[in-house]
Amino acid sequence: MSTTFWIIIAGAVATYLTRVGGHLVISRFENIHPRVKAGLNAVPAAVLTTLVAPELLNAGPAEWAALVVTAAVSLRGGLMSMFLAGAAVLILARQFAA
């Protein structure tokens, strides 16, 4: 079996552990420490931010415009509308800025 195959299998097992793990752990404890809870609450924003921030280093005008529009639309719209708005601005800006 290829390396890719094992990456997928291991990734699937790791993912399933996160989906069942919280239940398995919490069903053993009566209380979670508030600081642990606070840390877990911060996980999504903390992880996802790291996937965007370094991209800013290489971003040109088209990329910046797309991100600004995405953030602006997110204040009113859902995930779908902000994604489409950001993508539309990016594609348009690249046609003219390239």
Add this chain to the structure above:
Amino acid sequence: MATDVISESGGRSDFWQGVRLSMPVVVASAPFAVLFGALAVDNGFSVLEAFMMSALVYGGASQMVGIQLFGQHVAPWLIVLSIFAVNFRHVLYSAGIGRRIAHWPVIQQALGYFILTDPQFAVAEARAASGQTVGFAWYLGLGLPVYVFWVTESALGAVFGKLIPDTHALGIDFLLPIYFLGLVMGFRKRPLWLPVVVASACASIVAYKTVGSPWHVSIGAIAGVLLAVILPPHHSGVETRP
């Protein structure tokens, strides 16, 4: 068996009620499934591998991160660790949903946790909060269409992705940062959101410049989480127990 027949007919309408609720999620996730398939092939996956990853991992953001790192020839264990890191939020969902589905048979619970995605958790939690029981048929109705469409559209994207001629002009290389920014913004009403985002952004950029990819993800994430741990819990909206 008589009770089975009764619960099955009730289960059937519960199932379709779940299916109706799944439709917005099916529509909203479609472009990302196709995008994943296209990017996976672009980063060196075969169509079958793209299909398998969607079917077995079934976590959009983590799949995107996984194939992005795969394309950069990062060590396999780091790719798996990154997938784990991105999916770590599910630990919270799992902890929260456990008490809602504890009455199911163990096999059904095991399957229920497998399809525990962000919208699955949000909609199921909302149903439980409104005082209704989260039954297996309803939960499966909510989750199954999303799964089937996700896997199918991933495979279609993997096949169709080869036909996309100029990925730069179509912006495909930068769609992921836009998508992830959208996800980050989606959590903006959480307490401490801005300080966590700023801490993670600064730490990840510094780590990206010094240590390099993909460590910037873990280092940046740890910075944001540590900030929330170190600050007094009331800043995070977590009530301290007496």
